[in-house]
Amino acid sequence: MRLAxxxxxxxxxxxxxxxLGIAFAVFLMIFQGSLLVGFLGAASKLVDATDSDLWIxxxxxxxxxxxxxxxxxxxxxxxxxxxxxxxxRIATSFAEYRNGEGRHHVVALVGADxxxxxxFPMPRLPRTDQVIEHDAVVxxxxxxxxxxxxxxxxxxxxxxxxxxxxEQVDGFSSFLGSPYVFTSYLDAxxxxxLGSEETMYILVKLKQGYAPQQVKNALQRRLPDVxxxxxQEFSDRxxxxxxxxxxxxxxxxxxxxxxxxxxxxxxSQTIYATTMENIEEFATLKALGAGRWMIMRTxxxxxxxxxxxxxxxxxxVTLPLVDAAKTTIAWVHTPNWLxxxxxxxxxxxCALAALVSIRAAIAxxxxxxxxx
Amino acid sequence: xPEAYLALENVTVKYGARxxxxxxxxxxxxxxxxxxxxxxxxxxxxGKTTMLSLxxxxxTPEAGRVIVFGRDVATIGDATRTKLRQNLxxxxxxxxxxxxxxxxxxxxxxxxxxxAGQNNSRKLLEQFGLKEKANLLPNELSGGEKxxxxxxxxxxxxxxxxxxxEPTASLDSDSGHQIASLLRNIxxxxxxxxxxxxxxxxxxxxxxxxxxxxxxxxxxxxxPGS
Numbered sequence: 111m112r113l114a115x116x117x118x119x120x121x122x123x124x125x126x127x128x129x130l131g132i133a134f135a136v137f138l139m140i141f142q143g144s145l146l147v148g149f150l151g152a153a154s155k156l157v158d159a160t161d162s163d164l165w166i167x168x169x170x171x172x173x174x175x176x177x178x179x180x181x182x183x184x185x186x187x188x189x190x191x192x193x194x195x196x197x198x199r200i201a202t203s204f205a206e207y208r209n210g211e212g213r214h215h216v217v218a219l220v221g222a223d224x225x226x227x228x229x230f231p232m233p234r235l236p237r238t239d240q241v242i243e244h245d246a247v248v249x250x251x252x253x254x255x256x257x258x259x260x261x262x263x264x265x266x267x268x269x270x271x272x273x274x275x276x277e278q279v280d281g282f283s284s285f286l287g288s289p290y291v292f293t294s295y296l297d298a299x300x301x302x303x304l305g306s307e308e309t310m311y312i313l314v315k316l317k318q319g320y321a322p323q324q325v326k327n328a329l330q331r332r333l334p335d336v337x338x339x340x341x342q343e344f345s346d347r348x349x350x351x352x353x354x355x356x357x358x359x360x361x362x363x364x365x366x367x368x369x370x371x372x373x374x375x376x377x378s379q380t381i382y383a384t385t386m387e388n389i390e391e392f393a394t395l396k397a398l399g400a401g402r403w404m405i406m407r408t409x410x411x412x413x414x415x416x417x418x419x420x421x422x423x424x425x426x427v428t429l430p431l432v433d434a435a436k437t438t439i440a441w442v443h444t445p446n447w448l449x450x451x452x453x454x455x456x457x458x459x460c461a462l463a464a465l466v467s468i469r470a471a472i473a474x475x476x477x478x479x480x481x482x
Numbered sequence: 483x484p485e486a487y488l489a490l491e492n493v494t495v496k497y498g499a500r501x502x503x504x505x506x507x508x509x510x511x512x513x514x515x516x517x518x519x520x521x522x523x524x525x526x527x528x529g530k531t532t533m534l535s536l537x538x539x540x541x542t543p544e545a546g547r548v549i550v551f552g553r554d555v556a557t558i559g560d561a562t563r564t565k566l567r568q569n570l571x572x573x574x575x576x577x578x579x580x581x582x583x584x585x586x587x588x589x590x591x592x593x594x595x596x597x598a599g600q601n602n603s604r605k606l607l608e609q610f611g612l613k614e615k616a617n618l619l620p621n622e623l624s625g626g627e628k629x630x631x632x633x634x635x636x637x638x639x640x641x642x643x644x645x646x647x648e649p650t651a652s653l654d655s656d657s658g659h660q661i662a663s664l665l666r667n668i669x670x671x672x673x674x675x676x677x678x679x680x681x682x683x684x685x686x687x688x689x690x691x692x693x694x695x696x697x698x699x700x701x702x703x704x705x706p707g708s
Contacts, residue, residue: 113580113591120582120619394578397540398635399568400595401561476567477540479578480531480647 132420135373221298571636626657
């Protein structure tokens with residue numbers, strides 16, 4: 111252990127290179143992980159923000175953002191199923207947005223009933239659940255520039271109808287090119303021109319004591335032409351769709367995996383190079399009678415010291431960088447569990463890299479000590 | 483007849499394979515005595531270092547027996563050979579000190595490997611006139627001082643056999659004589675078996691016995707002054 115520590119302190123240049131290599135690998139893993147986590151969160155953010163137990167969607171809807179109309183009468187049918195306490199509606203579709211200066215943009219308009227949940231964004235009166243109608247909308251803070259909103263309130267047009275942007279909310283940035291614009295359900299039906307007999311999503315709140323799976327099956331029997339999901343199932347479905355069925359999600363997932371692999375290669379090479387630089391010392395240790403265990407311990411300790419320092423530096427550097435990235439990628443997110451989750455793979459990476467080095471150190475021919 | 487203490491019996495060592503095969507040692511037999519410094523001399527490629535590697539349990543021969551502490555090292559496993567090495571003392575031409583560790587730490591790490599007490603380390607440094615240099619790194623020591631640290635390290639486990647490979651090759655003449663004298667004393671006064679490999683004829687004056695090698699064979703053995 112002492113030899114490992116001394117070697118590290120002695121060759122500070124090499125130590126710095128190794129630590130930088132590990133820090134870079136940790137940065138890659140955390141940053142790519144943050145992109146993936148943020149992307150997954152954004153893909154299901156609106157589903158997760160509702161206070162619902164079940165979702166009724168048109169058959170084959172793959173994710174929240176690509177909805178399809180449902181007959182409105184399904185709301186009444188759903189309310190008649192045992193266990194259903196309440197139903198709410200959400201309508202969403204792409205719409206044409208035009209600001210006061212006539213600048214055009216395509217937005218994803220989302221309108222929901224007020225009971226859908228306090229966490230769901232919509233224009234509300236301050237400190238109440240009451241929704242402001244008519245023509246009131248809110249946007250996410252990250253899209254203020256995109257939508258060219260200079261101040262609040264500001265008058266705009268959505269699908270050629272007047273709308274007033276009242277305020278901005280945080281945490282509902284869209285990863286699509288089309289920013290979310292939130293309004294009440296009734297306003298949304300008007301903006302989107304939804305037929306009076308149509309709706310899009312029916313959300314179900316259950317009575318206490320009813321199992322979601324049981325009520326879901328009952329609803330599915332009563333409404334055989336639609337899909338019924340638990341909230342978690344629809345949330346997962348949205349995430350899986352974006353990650354596996356679209357190029358964007360697959361690219362982020364691939365980048366996250368590549369980040370780990372590149373990190374592994376960088377760390378392996380730096381730790382291997384460090385070990386090979388000290389290979390003569392390992393030969394001397396063997397000649398002096400050191401067993402395999404001592405050599406393994408020395409290489410492993412050297413790797414772990416480097417890993418600790420590299421990981422700490424990596425985390426310290428990455429967090430401000432992720433924050434800085436939020437100005438352009440608003441949905442990127444680094445939860446604490448991600449940092450904690452990156453640590454075991456980082457240490458695993460170092461241990462794997464150390465294993466390759468240990469093999470070299472153990473295999474070294476002790477007789478080489480006699481060479482000048 | 484009792485088993486020898488340290489000896490090579492009809493030892494053959496080959497390097498390379500088939501056409502490229504060369505003999506480092508051919509049916510060599512030498513016995514080493516306790517309390518004596520034996521000098522192995524010979525031109526480059528004569529098999530001196532190979533002989534030292536065999537005696538140091540760092541390799542095994544293709545044929546013949548290598549007896550260390552009365553045991554044939556060719557018949558024992560890797561782990562036992564490693565254990566056996568812990569009872570030997572090594573001195574190398576290139577010193578082989580751990581560059582990141584001070585003089586005292588270099589001795590202590592060897593003590594740690596063999597499970598010897600740490601107290602002996604400082605005493606050895608004092609004995610070799612290095613008390614003031616205990617906390618210096620190898621690159622802060624002269625060649626002679628480095629070799630004295632290396633010898634102190636070799637003795638930390640109180641070995642009965644000390645093997646030295648060209649221990650004065652990297653030193654000036656004065657330091658070389660000091661080291662040679664030190665190793666002779668270790669043999670003579672402490673009753674240890676010291677085997678030194680060297681090109682340098684200066685060693686003849688310090689050796690109790692000289693073994694001359696050429697082309698992997700012992701061509702002559704004599705006792706200087708007799």
